[in-house]
Structure formats: structure tokens, C-alpha cells
Amino acid sequence: MRRDDGSLRSVPRLPSRLRRPASTLQFLGRRPRVEVTADRATYRLRSGAPLTVRHHGAEPTVREGAPVERPLPVPRSRPAPEQPLHRGRARAERRRPSGAGAAARPASPSYAG
Numbered sequence: 001m002r003r004d005d006g007s008l009r010s011v012p013r014l015p016s017r018l019r020r021p022a023s024t025l026q027f028l029g030r031r032p033r034v035e036v037t038a039d040r041a042t043y044r045l046r047s048g049a050p051l052t053v054r055h056h057g058a059e060p061t062v063r064e065g066a067p068v069e070r071p072l073p074v075p076r077s078r079p080a081p082e083q084p085l086h087r088g089r090a091r092a093e094r095r096r097p098s099g100a101g102a103a104a105r106p107a108s109p110s111y112a113g
């Protein structure tokens with residue numbers, strides 16, 4: 001949620017491990033509550049004057065006793081991120097001369113070398 005000129009802006013996304021996160025906020029004398037599920041967000045106003053919520057470009061007005069539900073758009077698929085070249089394993093191996101650090105490292109059963 002972001003504050004945006006007297007209203008709230010919401011672009012919810014739900015991580016796969018969460019089922020139904022919810023939160024109640026205090027915003028300009030109002031108490032909006034947001035619940036997010038896999039396919040929709042529900043906005044409720046627990047107390048205060050009507051509130052406009054910007055949800056993925058739409059601007060519904062939420063009033064006490066009249067929850068507003070809005071669908072969540074399907075996220076576009078993206079390729080999995082890759083390790084940057086400067087952080088790759090090959091670079092780390094090039095930096096360390098062979099055998100370096102072996103004598104300084106104490107023998108430990110937990111070290112997997």
C-alpha cells in the first residue's frame with residue numbers, strides 16, 4: 001500500500017506460500033482493511049469517511065459496511081534470474097590460488113571444503 005494524494009494505492013501480489021494475508025491500517029482518520037487471496041483483493045472500511053483506493057489502475061470507493069472486491073491480474077511469466085557474471089563461481093575460483101587457505105583453515109568435520 002502506498003499513500004497517494006489522500007487516497008491509497010494498492011498493487012497486491014500474493015507469494016505462493018501465503019494464503020490470505022490481511023492488514024488493518026490507520027489512514028487520515030480512517031481504518032481500511034485489506035485482505036488478499038490468490039485471485040482477488042477485498043477492501044473494507046472499518047471506520048471513517050469513504051476512501052478511494054487505487055487498485056491496479058481502477059479507483060473504487062470503499063465505504064463502511066460495503067466491502068469492495070477486485071480481481072488480481074495474472075502476473076506475466078518471466079524467466080528465472082541468473083547469477084551476474086561478476087558474482088559467478090568461476091570468478092571466485094580464479095581469485096583463489098589452488099591450495100590457498102587450506103593450511104590456515106582448521107580441520108573441522110563441519111567444513112565441506
